[in-house]
Amino acid sequence: MRILVIEDEQSVSAFIRKGLEEQGYEVVQAFDGTTGIRLASQGDFHLILLDIVLPGMNGLEVCKTIRERGDSSVPILMLTALGTTDDIVAGLDSGADDYLSKPFKFKELIARVRALTRRSTVDVSKSKLAVADLEMDLDAKTVLRNGQPIQLTAREFHLLEYFIRNRGKVVSRVDILENVWEVDFDLGTNVVDVYVNYLRNKIDKGADSKLIHTKVGMGYVLKED
Numbered sequence: 205m206r207i208l209v210i211e212d213e214q215s216v217s218a219f220i221r222k223g224l225e226e227q228g229y230e231v232v233q234a235f236d237g238t239t240g241i242r243l244a245s246q247g248d249f250h251l252i253l254l255d256i257v258l259p260g261m262n263g264l265e266v267c268k269t270i271r272e273r274g275d276s277s278v279p280i281l282m283l284t285a286l287g288t289t290d291d292i293v294a295g296l297d298s299g300a301d302d303y304l305s306k307p308f309k310f311k312e313l314i315a316r317v318r319a320l321t322r323r324s325t326v327d328v329s330k331s332k333l334a335v336a337d338l339e340m341d342l343d344a345k346t347v348l349r350n351g352q353p354i355q356l357t358a359r360e361f362h363l364l365e366y367f368i369r370n371r372g373k374v375v376s377r378v379d380i381l382e383n384v385w386e387v388d389f390d391l392g393t394n395v396v397d398v399y400v401n402y403l404r405n406k407i408d409k410g411a412d413s414k415l416i417h418t419k420v421g422m423g424y425v426l427k428e429d
Contacts, residue, residue, distance in 0.1 A: 205250040205321055206230045210240035210266065211283065212258050220253065223310045224317070237261030244270050249278055250321050256284040256295065264298040271299035271357070277345050279320040279358040283308075296398055301359035302385070319385060320358065333368045336428045338407065338415060340368060349407060359384070360403050367403075367416065367426035376423035400424055 207224055211217040212235050221231045232247060234240035237258045244252060252270070256263035267280055282300040284292075295303050304316055331343040339348040345361065347354045356364065363384050366375070377396040400416065408414045413429040 206232065206248065207317070208232050208234065208240065208243055208247065208249045208252045210234045210237065210252065210258065210263070211255045212236060213255075216255075219310075220313070223314070227314060229317075237263065237266040240266055241269050241273075244278070245273060251317060252278055252280045253317075254280055254282055254300070256282060264294060267295070267298040267300050277358060277361075281316055281320060292395065293398055296395070296402075299357055301357050333365065335368055335371055335415060335426065336413065338368075340364065347407075349411060354406050356403070356406060359399060360406070363399055363403055364407070367424070370426070372425065372427050374419045374422050374425045379423065 205228075207229050209217055209220050209224075209231055211220065211233070214235065217233050217235065221233060224231050232243060232249070234243050237260055240252075240254070240258075241261075254263045254267060258266065261269075263282060263284075267282070270278075270280070279301045280299065282295040282303040283306060284295060284303055285306040292303050302316055302320060304313060331341060333340040333342070337350045340346075342365065347356055347361070347364065363380070366380065366384050380396050380400075404416045408416055415426050415428065417425050417427065419425055
């Protein structure tokens with residue numbers, strides 16, 4: 205698997221590259237946002253590790269640019285020394301799928317990398333899911349609602365897949381963290397609620413019937429009205 209690391213601190217970038225290569229990943233490095241965007245558009249990457257604090261163009265701008273250029277499938281893991289909820293939400297708003305606060309332990313980075321790249325292959329016989337007029341193709345990584353395409357980030361895509369596979373079942377925030385993020389997460393953050401709102405705005409906004417429902421005090425459920 206190929207990973208693009210966009211990190212301006214060369215010692216940090218070298219540390220990440222060495223560790224990832226020891227785990228069998230192929231690593232390409234960029235030390236500024238402009239180069240990172242160019243490499244992202246030219247290469248076939250399974251994951252992008254993106255620092256927020258970069259010279260010239262910061263990581264939030266880089267992430268937005270990558271998404272605006274139409275690459276919504278590659279997962280982006282944001283590396284940040286800014287760990288407040290507002291900072292995290294800003295990163296997610298820019299199109300990132302996950303975040304990791306600096307300083308971090310390498311085993312935690314590897315856990316996040318594996319979680320984001322785990323679903324690289326899907327059984328063809330189970331590659332298509334549907335609820336009401338919502339259709340999901342796990343092979344083509346496409347989502348349609350009433351025949352209209354919906355663009356999702358990798359994290360939103362996996363969240364929707366989890367909802368569909370558990371249709372009609374109320375799933376808690378802990379359930380979602382354990383099955384979609386697949387790593388231990390700070391339950392003090394509202395990352396699940398943020399992502400559910402992102403997904404709801406894309407899936408249900410303007411639709412005649414709503415599919416994602418909130419069960420106060422319990423969690424969320426995907427079902428037909």
